[in-house]
Amino acid sequence: MMRFSWWHMAVAATIVGLAVIVLPDLGAKPSATIGAWCCLGVLGIGYAAFGWRNFTARGDGTFPVGHAVLLFPLLAIACTGVGTAFDPSMATLQAIGFPIIWFSVDPLRRAIILNVVLALAVTFGFLVSTGTGSAAVGSAIAIESISLMFSIALGLWFTFALQQGQDNTRLLGELQAAQEKLAILNRDSGILSERERLAGEIHDTIAQSLTGLVMVAQRSQSQVLDALPAVRADLALIEEIAREALVETRALVASVAPVDVNGGLGAALGRLVERFTRETGVQITLDTSEYEAQPNEVEVVLLRCVQEALANVRKHSGARTVSVRLSAVGGAVSLCVSDDGAGMTVGQPVDRGFGLAGMQQRLSLAGGTLVLGRSAAGGVELRVELPGAGGVAGSVGAEASVGVTAPAAAEVRA
Secondary structure: OOOOOHHHHHHHHHHHHHHHOOHHHHOOOHHHHEEEEHHHHHHHHHHHHOHHHHHEEEOOOOOOHHHHHHHHHHHHHHHHHHHHHHHHHHHHHHHHEEEEEHHHHOHHHHHHHHHHHHHHHHHHHHHHOOOOOOHHHHHHHHHHHHHHHHHHHHHHHHHHHHHHHHHHHHHHHHHHHHHHHHHHHHHHHHHHHHHHHHHHHHHHHHHHHHHHHHHHHHHHHOOOOOOOHHHHHHHHHHHHHHHHHHHOOOOOOOHOOOOOOOHHHHHHHHHHHHHHHHHHHOOEEEEEEEEEOOOHHHHHHHHHHHHHHHHHHHHHHOOOOEEEEEEEEOOOOEEEEEEEEOOOOOOEEEEOOOOHHHHHHHHHHHHHHHEEEOOOOOOOOEEEEEEEEOOOOOOOOOOOHHHHHHHHEEEOOO
């Protein structure tokens, strides 16, 4: 994208204007006029060939830097000094020479040095073209001292303003990033609050009603005469269905209830495991010895995966022991949850009914992989891999389906 197109026109207008200004001296001083034109021609050709790049933004919006950008400012200094030696009117090239230096040259110290060099070059050019008399020397020094003073003053102001603009742009970017992060935190906080509310509502209403239904069915069975076996069977069936619904409800509450993440993922998993053991009696072994802290979004996904895996253990496995291992090796984070329960049948679809849809969705968004298979103890083993800090585990956004296809683990990508 072209930037400062007005500056390109200003350079062209200055060169053409000076060529016209020195034209009347062609008859009286042809060599001086031709020399001045040669200087203007060299400057114009240099600008057209490479000088314009100093004022043209690259694809990323930045301007060229480095030693290459010094070539045209040095050429402008030489043409201005030599041109002034041919004709004093050529000192007008300072009007574009000083800005060229300030815009093209970095750091500040180097730009100031080149400003001084340009002023000295023009001063010597004046002495060559106007003579070395005391009046000419005094006039040349006075003119160039004033020009240099104003150039440095304006250049410092320009540099300060440019730096302020860059700082403001950087601060604006940081502010926008902070606002986006705050919006995400507010959204997550709202989600967690809604999860907690729903969990409380389910626990206080549906779960309590199902508990009462189980108790009524048990009492009714004890009051029904043995001569009514069909009624007793129906009551037993009601009790069984109510118990199953109660287990499902409690598992749902456990899977959506928020877990305090203060102290990191390891501490949060410790509290989750302790609560699960207290509620179910299932013994859980938690191993986080090889785990290193990861970004918050990764740890949230891992925590939810453990919650969902334990909810499935509660509902379906009948396990007595569970193992949870968490590690971070080679830029990837691995989670393994295995049990000694009933396991799953080969070819059994588990996308529906085992509550893994939410886990698949989270892993899909995070670029992780999900592996389901049979554990060494005959139960279910669930393995999750996620890209950690600087790592890549899977294809982001790829859809996943989960199923048990063989006694060995079958890998699917989420």
